[in-house]
Amino acid sequence: xxxxxxxxxxxxxxxxxxxxxxxxxxxxxxxxxxxxxxxxxxxxxxxxxxxxxxxxxxxxxxxxxxxxxxxxxxxxxxxxxxxxxxxxxxxxxxxxxxxxxxxxxxxxxxxxxxxxxxxxxxxxxxxxxxxxxxxxxxxxxxxxxxxxxxxxxxxxxxxxxxxxxxxxxxxxxxxxxxxxxxxxxxxxxxxxxxxxxxxxxxxxxxxxxxxxxxxxxxxxxxxxxxxxxxxxxxxxxxxxxxxxxxxxxxxxxxxxxxxxxxxxxxxxxxxxxxxxxxxxxxxxxxxxxxxxxxxxxxxxxxxxxxxxxxxxxxxxxxxxxxxxxxxxxxxxxxxxxxxxxxxxxxxxxxxxxxxxxxxxxxxxxxxxxxxxxxxxxxxxxxxxxxxxxxxxxxxxxxxxxxxxxxxxxxxxxxxxxxxxxxxxxxxxxxxxxxxxxxxxxxxxxxxxxxxxxxxxxxxxxxx
Ligand code: BES
Ligand code: MN
Ligand code: MN
Numbered sequence: 232x233x234x235x236x237x238x239x240x241x242x243x244x245x246x247x248x249x250x251x252x253x254x255x256x257x258x259x260x261x262x263x264x265x266x267x268x269x270x271x272x273x274x275x276x277x278x279x280x281x282x283x284x285x286x287x288x289x290x291x292x293x294x295x296x297x298x299x300x301x302x303x304x305x306x307x308x309x310x311x312x313x314x315x316x317x318x319x320x321x322x323x324x325x326x327x328x329x330x331x332x333x334x335x336x337x338x339x340x341x342x343x344x345x346x347x348x349x350x351x352x353x354x355x356x357x358x359x360x361x362x363x364x365x366x367x368x369x370x371x372x373x374x375x376x377x378x379x380x381x382x383x384x385x386x387x388x389x390x391x392x393x394x395x396x397x398x399x400x401x402x403x404x405x406x407x408x409x410x411x412x413x414x415x416x417x418x419x420x421x422x423x424x425x426x427x428x429x430x431x432x433x434x435x436x437x438x439x440x441x442x443x444x445x446x447x448x449x450x451x452x453x454x455x456x457x458x459x460x461x462x463x464x465x466x467x468x469x470x471x472x473x474x475x476x477x478x479x480x481x482x483x484x485x486x487x488x489x490x491x492x493x494x495x496x497x498x499x500x501x502x503x504x505x506x507x508x509x510x511x512x513x514x515x516x517x518x519x520x521x522x523x524x525x526x527x528x529x530x531x532x533x534x535x536x537x538x539x540x541x542x543x544x545x546x547x548x549x550x551x552x553x554x555x556x557x558x559x560x561x562x563x564x565x566x567x568x569x570x571x572x573x574x575x576x577x578x579x580x581x582x583x584x585x586x587x588x589x590x591x592x593x594x595x596x597x598x599x600x601x602x603x604x605x606x607x608x609x610x611x612x613x614x615x616x617x618x619x620x621x622x623x624x625x626x627x628x629x630x631x632x633x634x635x636x637x638x639x640x641x642x643x644x645x646x647x648x649x650x651x652x653x654x655x656x657x658x659x660x661x662x663x664x665x666x667x668x669x670x671x672x673x674x675x676x677x678x679x680x681x682x683x684x685x686x687x688x689x690x691x692x693x694x
Pocket of ligand 2: 314
């Protein structure tokens with residue numbers, strides 16, 4: 232471990248604990264004050280870390296923390312992106328300790344301990360590694376280039392106002408590369424760098440039958456039941472081979488070369504351990520693709536929630552008037568979220584059986600992202616990881632989404648390096664989210680190594 236990290240270990244951890252105590256839940260307006268408090272704390276810590284210009288920029292939603300240190304306009308600029316907002320902790324009763332009262336516990340996967348709290352891994356813990364890496368570089372007079380930071384408070388609700396921020400503050404966002412830690416590695420012995428994110432199309436459907444809830448005895452048998460019919464419609468969205476039946480859905484899906492599939496297939500995967508880790512006795516999906524491929528380079532369609540009728544205690548005999556479902560589709564290159572949403576709406580309307588009407592409301596979407604590996608920035612990240620872990624990282628495409636990354640490329644013309652350190656078992660978005668202390672400290676070290684590597688490779692590439 233770097234001597235500076237070793238000497239400041241406890242403080243680095245305690246500062247993160249303080250940040251994790253703030254319930255910065257962006258989805259719930261009742262927490263808007265806490266979201267603001269988290270932004271203020273991040274801003275203060277950035278100043279303390281030696282970033283001279285730091286602003287908490289108000290937006291129509293939650294604020295963006297923007298910081299910069301320009302040491303020489305002729306040097307390259309790294310922009311750090313992260314988010315200080317978190318997912319709601321629900322269901323709170325499934326947490327072993329309260330989500331905003333961080334505790335450190337040892338686990339089988341994290342024998343050195345992990346910090347348990349909402350946001351520990353996604354993304355406060357990972358974002359804060361950057362603040363500490365910059366403190367390290369500043370304090371040792373080793374910051375080799377310009378740095379900007381854009382830490383937002385609305386990632387978990389679709390980053391709508393960050394898009395607004397990109398357009399309204401375009402002039403101060405010029406950079407050569409964006410550096411992000413909001414993804415994962417394979418495991419603590421197998422470093423990896425994320426080279427792809429899936430896109431997203433998210434819709435809500437409403438199926439309406441009779442004009443009011445009906446007695447299921449008096450009307451049952453002839454009155455169309457929207458819950459029965461919605462279930463059928465949803466079930467028909469995938470065929471028995473695991474293919475999505477929405478017409479045109481696969482038209483733009485990227486066909487990967489055998490070489491590419493081989494390269495990505497080098498990441499180790501243990502199917503039995505995978506099944507055990509989530510408590511299932513079998514996997515589903517397209518037989519012609521490996522299980523990791525089904526979760527990364529192939530698109531999906533999943534119901535996230537479905538409701539209607541009577542769901543309270545006991546039994547109530549009723550044919551509901553309405554039934555609802557929230558449906559997410561994860562997209563891969565070169566699918567376009569708007570086009571997919573349109574195809575979904577058309578398809579869903581076309582399969583509505585007689586007796587019901589359907590309404591589809593689109594929610595947020597996101598364009599998929601692929602990062603090249605033959606760039607100075609990727610090589611710099613790869614070298615940094617190799618020197619921290621003693622092993623060369625493997626490139627991996629992730630199944631998750633960070634929609635703003637594709638927008639960075641579109642609006643700023645900048646590529647992103649997705650150098651995250653979380654583990655899939657860290658339970659992000661779930662009860663008992665945690666982040667390994669090993670991951671936290673090695674992350675700080677790796678990020679600090681990235682900067683000189685990047686500047687060196689960037690300069691020699693420019694010559
Ligand atoms: N950090 C995650 C995304 C992620 C996690 C990508 C692990 C790759 C590996 C991010 O905070 C997230 O949760 N994104 C959402 C999308 C967003 C629009 C709510 C997602 O993927 O569901
Ligand atoms: Mn995240
Ligand atoms: Mn998240």
